[in-house]
Amino acid sequence: MLVEIFTAICLVLVLEGILPFLSPNLYKASVRSMLDLPDRQLRIAGLSSMIVGVLVLAIVR
Numbered sequence: 776m777l778v779e780i781f782t783a784i785c786l787v788l789v790l791e792g793i794l795p796f797l798s799p800n801l802y803k804a805s806v807r808s809m810l811d812l813p814d815r816q817l818r819i820a821g822l823s824s825m826i827v828g829v830l831v832l833a834i835v836r
Contacts (some may be wrong), residue, residue, distance in 0.1 A: 787825065795802040 794805070
């Protein structure tokens with residue numbers, strides 16, 4: 776169980792690092808634009824991302 780958790784964390788780090796590695800300027804612009812969004816909209820985007828992740832995981836597993 777612990778190995779799977781660490782594997783998942785490592786995969787998240789790899790996926791999170793792809794955009795800044797491939798296009799640092801696009802990454803900076805994305806972060807700047809997120810600063811202008813209201814907290815509610817960011818929370819909804821985060822919740823949506825988590826729900827999609829859980830659903831995809833349930834389908835794959």
